[in-house]
Amino acid sequence: MNTKHYAHWPPGLPYQLIAPATSVYQNLHISTLRYPDKPALIFYDSILTYRQLNDEVLALAGYLQQVCGVKKGDRVLLNMQNSVQFVISFYAILRADAMVVPVNPMLMKDELVHYVDDSGAKAAIVAQEVLPRLIGLLKPSHLQHIIVSTYSDYLISETSLTVPEFVRAPADVPQQAGIVAWKNALAANLAPTEHGAGPDDLACMPYTSGTTGHPKGCIHTHSSVMFNIAASPVWTGAAVPNQVALAVLPFFHVTGMQSVMNVTIYCGGTLVILPRWDRDVAGQLITRYAVTNWTLVPSMMIDFLSNPRLEQYNISKLTRVSGGGAAMPAAIAQKLLDLTGQVYMEGYGLSETMAPSHVNPPQRMKQQCLGIPVFNVDARVVDPATGKEVAQGEQGEIWIHGPQVFKGYWNDPKKTEDAFAELDGKRFFRSGDLGYIDEDGFFFFTDRLKRMINASGFKVWPAEVESMMYQHPAIQDCCIIGTHDEYRGETVKAVIVKKANATLTDEDIMFWAHRKMAAYKVPRVVEFVDALPKSATGKVMWRTLQEQELSKKKI
Template sequence: MNAPHYAHWPKGLPHAITTPDTSVYVNLQVAAMRYSRKPAIIFYDTVLSYAQVHEQVLALAGYLQQVCGVQRGDRVLLDMQNSPQFIIGYYAIMRADAMVVPVNPMLMTDELHHYVDDSGAKAALVSQEIFSRIAPLVGKTCLSQVVVAAYSDYLIAPTELNVPDFVRAPYAVTAMPGVTPWKQALDAGHAPRAHAAGPDDLACMPYTSGTTGKPKGCVHTHRSVMFNSVASPTWSGPMAPDHVTLAVLPFFHVTGMQSVMNAMIYTGGTIVVLPRWDRDAAGQLITRYKVTTWTLIPTMMIDFLSNPRLAEYDISRLQRVSGGGAAMPAAIAQKLLDLTGQTYMEGYGLSETMAASHVNPPNRMKQQCLGVPYLNVDARIVDPVTLKEVPQGENGEIWIHGPQVFQGYWNDPKKTAEAFAELDGKRFFRSGDLGYVDEEGFFFFTDRLKRMINASGFKVWPAEVEAMMYQHPAVQECCIIAARDPYRGETVKAVIVRRPGSDASAEDVMKWAQEKMAAYKVPKLVEFVDALPKSATGKVMWRSLQEKEMEK
């Protein structure tokens, strides 16, 4: 493998690192032993120490095992916004030797039904503002036990910060069989069994969609989750336990989960948690708690730097600002550099790689660039037809080999086989993304081999949205494409052929979709046409519609 990027490798850092042969939960156990009184979580001025977090993790793990019947290898849904309960719940599931199934809290009942059925989850940890969406599934599917959390339980210290109503709301879920309040589950005081999960046990299964229209579970073991939990804080210099991060990326997404939550737990750092993006709260928290690292997406940075109150906040202590999901606009990156001296560190990864496989080196950061294959990673650019590596500068599919690559898709050996290929005696994951490598070994993204819309960092798979849109009585045919959006980058557009006799309006369709699917998947634009373009075999020619849209 030609590796010109090693010329720009972080000084003193080996090309490969060794990670612990333990479960991810042990990272918290070790941090609690080392830094028992140190702040682990800050939630609107309420501080939880590592000792307190670990104690609650043990209590919840005991409840999952002793009351919910969770066994080694079982799947447990985790469906809530960023909060102390998400972190505690995540580690409690792993402490119970089970597998975390992180769920986007924007998903609706029909979408959640697939996650429950496909994963076979018998238990779930859910926040109360979301519970009404999962309640119809309790006892009607394999899901029989749900622990419901109210974020307000962790608003202990007084605060003048702007706390949203859904966070302040007291617990108000009507009692029903199989449903237990979070506080009651902890107060039950059940002790967990001896921890049995090791590095090759099931750990976490984020879902990703694809051309089939149904989300697929990406199977990760503790070993693959552990790798980026360690590699992320190692890459830009040893991460001391005194670092403080602002958690604004959602924990259910692999970047927020790995580069923020798990990385800080591994190092013993402090996580300042925001459940929902708020630029003023972010500025106040960065100032108040002397935040040193911040991982976010470009739309958040654009909003943050356009705040008229920006001068009120002290962001001078930031030592690393990083992210991915979309390229950071050059003008915004320059403004960040002027204000803080920090160059935005862009990276690249997928649910299948449990966050990063590529990151820009701290001493040679290129903008609008995926970075270089980082610690332990071998990545190639390959012709997707001939399956041969292409020369430097030529376009091809990005292939990835590394310890963070997933084991395969849950219960889907066919899709798993299609996702991997062998090259030079190694098993590579085929990302489905197209790109090229420059003369210095840096990777750049150019296009997608698969259909996908990137709306503010959220992946929207057109086939999945189309499958749901066909449930609408006015839709005879539908094609979902991307439309340009000045804020989100891309947004969802539906091109629809109405059923004969229907007079449904675009507003009718969008309102219906809002009740059926997560907000980021809902078409923001609807265009009615007489017919969709089709090939000789009758397939909808989505690419021609997409190209026509992008020419506008």
């Protein structure tokens, strides 16, 4: 085990951390006891206190148990945008001793069939706009109950903020067997049974797409979910109830769920909820509520800092800006530093690790860097072919052993077996991500195991080229993919979004790139587009672009 990173460990903190041996729901219960009248959630200027939040959690948990028949270990789908109802639903499912199955609200009916069938969920809590895609999946022997939320139910105060139409939409829930409106479920005011879930019981099952086949459910217990909830605020020094977090990363994704929603509730802080990214509303909320913590993906910050109205917003109260999923371009990180004095804190994690396994130490943050393994984590860089550790500085697959690692893939023992390997007597999760460790023990990401471009025998890692391309002053967004080349077999293609009013040609790009990187990395093909395809979490969907390119002519 490489321990060089201990020289850069956050001062005063132990290498090992003891996490609470309680259920995740207990975090809300304890914060309610401590701060009953403190704002827990702010939704377009409407406020819910901790006491109100917990009361509604208990009412919904009672309905799930007494009407929907949800029992310990049952799975409940949760399918909606960031909202008051998402937070209530998440904790109500846990309070009912059941397992949360968070679902991307952008998924269509044919995609949702797999989530319903594979998880075996008997109940679902969904947003009104999602209902038409799930209503046909009600089955007497399977999915039997759907609770339908209407976002506008929680718009209880006047607001000058721009509220999207889908949030303002009035209630429109059909009268049909198996379907109940959110308000009616809570109005029943049914009390839940005594809370029985413990650290080893099922808690949450996010699905991960992987590279092939159907999405796979990642099995997490209260213990694996709890560890990062407890560890993250200790690592960052933000374990205080004064924190105000802008909650714009999707809660259905582990980063938004853990690093924003669950950590804030654990600390007794306030969540300022934004269902979808809007740079102007984000700026207004940061200003209005003196937001201190903002976890994001780089595309959000790129858009936020390019806003011509940026100077109208007061972002001086930000004390931590962090994220992951992709490296923050150096030029954007520098602009953030110049404006706020904040160094962007990068981290690394997956659905299988319930958010971070690596984070940059607050006092020693490297840019475009995953950071170092956090408390209790043993991480290695291993040759995926031999299963042996590579030398410092050499590239290999990142393997992770720690308390936040999932138990396996739901209903898929073969993929579970393939996802783990033994090294030095420990069971490691094979991340499928390639990286290396520098001389200080910091981890760096190079690319996905299957994303490498082979140009005449030279290995090109797209993420590295993308990072360099962002240094071009006229590039707004960029994705690097492989394309067919008669001579080289495969070569580098850049799909680029130009900044507004920028004049740029493919020859300009190639000439510029030749001065910045080795010739074999230079894009030989350039395509300009209006926008790159992105997931709900703001990540560039490089696989979509790569598949489109492959469909033109097989590489």
